[in-house]
Amino acid sequence: MSMNQIAFGTGITGVRVSMAKPWAVRAELPKAPDLCADRSFLRSGSSSFRRRDLVFVVNPSGANGRTGKEWKKLLPYLRSRLGADCNLCESLTSGPSHAIDITREAIREGADAVIVVGGDGTLHEVVNGFFWAGKPVTNHDREVTHSTALGLIPLGTGSDFARTFGWKNDPHEAIDRIAKGQRSRIDVGVISGEDGEPHYFVNVADIHLSAKAGYYASRYKRFGNLCYVIGALKAFVGHRNQDLKIKVNICNALCPSSQ
Numbered sequence: 001m002s003m004n005q006i007a008f009g010t011g012i013t014g015v016r017v018s019m020a021k022p023w024a025v026r027a028e029l030p031k032a033p034d035l036c037a038d039r040s041f042l043r044s045g046s047s048s049f050r051r052r053d054l055v056f057v058v059n060p061s062g063a064n065g066r067t068g069k070e071w072k073k074l075l076p077y078l079r080s081r082l083g084a085d086c087n088l089c090e091s092l093t094s095g096p097s098h099a100i101d102i103t104r105e106a107i108r109e110g111a112d113a114v115i116v117v118g119g120d121g122t123l124h125e126v127v128n129g130f131f132w133a134g135k136p137v138t139n140h141d142r143e144v145t146h147s148t149a150l151g152l153i154p155l156g157t158g159s160d161f162a163r164t165f166g167w168k169n170d171p172h173e174a175i176d177r178i179a180k181g182q183r184s185r186i187d188v189g190v191i192s193g194e195d196g197e198p199h200y201f202v203n204v205a206d207i208h209l210s211a212k213a214g215y216y217a218s219r220y221k222r223f224g225n226l227c228y229v230i231g232a233l234k235a236f237v238g239h240r241n242q243d244l245k246i247k248v249n250i251c252n253a254l255c256p257s258s259q
């Protein structure tokens with residue numbers, strides 16, 4: 001395991017971006033009418049006022065379907081708080097891992113922020129979308145100096161990361177934070193399995209008992225937060241402690257800039 005560090009501004013990372021062309025994401029469900037409208041002015045770069053280009057990665061099936069419903073209700077507030085200064089682009093995920101591809105495409109095409117609308121699973125996929133083949137994804141146009149941030153509107157079942165970060169799971173507060181546009185840097189952990197494939201995480205990485213609890217919980221999301229209690233109980237049944245050998249790259253963990 002090792003650590004990288006990336007910027008968190010309502011979210012994450014330090015990747016250079018610009019808007020080379022109007023950005024579009026293939027979505028399974030129709031886009032809201034005024035999301036992803038004209039962003040062509042971003043191409044010129046000559047204006048002193050530049051609208052921020054925000055891409056919302058929405059998991060409509062999160063929290064047993066509640067995410068999609070809450071997101072629709074949030075749209076008027078989102079437009080009123082951000083519509084004047086930002087171009088708002090919505091992309092609905094069509095299934096597991098889709099958020100990874102959406103994120104990579106958004107960064108390459110120059111989004112100012114990729115904002116997760118969902119729970120920790122979708123957040124995890126978006127974080128992994130900031131990387132490709134062990135390196136941060138970068139914008140096509142290397143001359144532009146602003147970076148893509150990761151944002152979060154927590155609307156999942158557990159949404160543990162938001163609470164860990166000291167935030168209430170209140171989507172309106174999350175939109176207010178995005179409107180302020182403040183950024184901070186957070187650490188990103190990396191785990192490589194036997195296949196050598198890196199897996200990035202920003203919240204926790206579990207092994208053994210708590211990993212099993214999370215695995216079982218995912219089967220009971222229809223019960224809301226109770227799924228984690230059920231998952232923990234199922235994981236305890238028949239659980240046996242095991243000795244594990246863990247290799248930690250201490251230098252990378254302590255000195256992220258050495259990556």
Ligand SMILES: Nc1ncnc2c1ncn2[C@@H]1O[C@H](COP(=O)(O)OP(=O)(O)OP(=O)(O)O)[C@@H](O)[C@H]1O
Nearest residue numbers: 062063094095096118119120121122156157158159
């Ligand atoms: N359209 C979709 N249909 C089914 N599953 C999806 C879809 N889009 C994304 N997913 C998967 O759903 C998983 C869970 O989503 P998410 O984390 O947003 O909600 P949650 O599980 O309710 O919240 P939490 O993880 O905070 O408890 C994601 O890891 C992703 O792989």
